[in-house]
Amino acid sequence: MTDLILKNVRPMGGALTDLAIHDRIFVENSDPAAEVIDCGGRILIPGLVEAHTHLDKSLLGLPWYRNEVGPRLIDKITNEREVKVSLGLDPQVQSERQAILSVSHGTTHIRSHVDVDTHHGLAGIEGVMATREKLAGIVDIEIVAFPQSSMMPRPGTVELMDEALALGADVVGGIDPCGIERDPKGHLDAVFRLAEKHGKPIDIHLHERDAMGGFSMEEIIARTRAHGMQGKVAISHAFCLGSPDRAYVADLQAQLADERIHILTTAPASAPVPLVRELRAAGILTGAGSDGIRDTWGPYGNADMLERAMFIGLRNNLRRDDEVELALDICTYGGAAIMEAEGYGLGLGCRADCVLVEGETLAEAVALRAKRKLVLKGGRVVARDGACILEAP
Template structure:
């Protein structure tokens, strides 16, 4: 890859070999380039975007428009989805592949996706998602969360399905609002942590419950993480309560989470307080961004652009300085690699070659304008080149 500006620095050539960044060197004279070399044309080069909270099994992307229906609220959306998903062929390999392809065009090559596991589906959703990912022949990478969207305890057999998914390679199991969905926070968490102990997987749990109810469940999660020695294996998705409790209570929670290496993922929800990222940083609590569902039976919104989610978070959090804008961008790129099994994700020698090029002056400009991703490279392969389409 010739003539790019890694992280907005001086122009350089990035040498790729066997899917890895083999070197970052001064740019060679154009006359010495091989015909197969990619001309970066001085574009800004950044590590690929990481979607750390997706639901790639749920979308109706590419189908005719589906009008919003059913009832609001978590339970209402679950019922509506269960009533219509078979009719729409969700989950399906073709739909999931289309969703992944769209996300790739936005610069994402690394994913963590929740995939529904329930008595109506069994493990079929996970099999479908794995088949869709495999169609990219190693150029994108994904960690899977076996996700009990319909509850853990209130549906007999779900714990067994989660255990089976973990036994067959799901990197994480999920959970969902132990108090408000199952109405048994102790029981749900005991069941989930038992699987973690037995199978060596992680836990990535949806927690929407607000205020002190949510904070109480965060306490329970910390208690079990500490008691069972499972530090570094728990992520909280959403975690709205953290931003809703008072500063003293939040400081206590964050101190424990930092010690236990519990992390957060956020979709930067509108109309709700954003994660207090400076406090997370001070406590050593990692965070990353995700799209959640896009164009699904929960909501017609979503483009698949995780950089747009980072933009939304930055603007809602009044992020304006160069240092802070870059910090937010890193949370969407290099520092989020750990959520997809790539802790070394960056433009650096020895790292897997996941990156994108965009027409931006610097990293701050890339976040603030979210310009189109011109070139997207996954594991050393060009997956998207908008310039070719423009020439055609």
């Protein structure tokens, strides 16, 4: 791999400079024969981090799916499990399509939940693992074994989760211990047992609201403490932290901070959400993601984490420049820290995973969401002018 110099670049919107890359890493000086890319004074940020999505679910590239699904969470889960086959959803192809779209928008790291259930077995895990291998060097993909259809009410699922983790899934997933599992003790004991057995971190979907969500969260906190898993547990969605009972929420947040439990949000406009300024103040590491993208759950989503930063800003009423920068920080450093992405950042010695964005300031970059001029992964150009170097299948 030849050396590279990014000329006329403004790291994080700061002063104009040149950055040298050698052997995938930002270095002080590079080979005089290095390739030079003139960045035209654009802002450079580290690669965007898609820290909560579902690569195996997307319908990208397929004919339009007319959504006539019922309003409850369980309607969407049941519908999806049943129509996956008739729609011809191939988890390898779909995950590759979505991951390539992500790269085109400057995402260099993806954490994807992947369904594990008794209907489809490990087909999703195997498909996304194949994509992970195919896109190695283009984007890092972390796989969460995700019991979307529940574990406790569906015998055989815990065993499949175990197999998924043995096969190569990186993270143990979980889902609403009360609302979906109807057995919070059984579910959470199983999740933490799997994590302990495989030595892997945890990321639990928690849509439960208010007191019910708070109860499940307390159970997660207690097990994190008991298992000594501080820093290794994340809660996705955490709608209960958007409860109007702010004193109760403050107490929950203090406990999350104590056990170094992370929060992942998609900042949905129609659900209560954790308030990112409060999480920051409480010292809770926060990342973000797109959630499902154009799937049987809903038609929206474009895998653009700069747009997700805007959604976080809109949902949290972030208007001041420093506040918008917080939203962007969540979509970069926050997610990267939760994923423990190695050598993440723009400093010397960091891995050259980075994106050129348009705008005079970081806040303008978020507000504009313009096509990304250049995306590097490990010092290699992986997207230019909004298009990935790989074509989607």
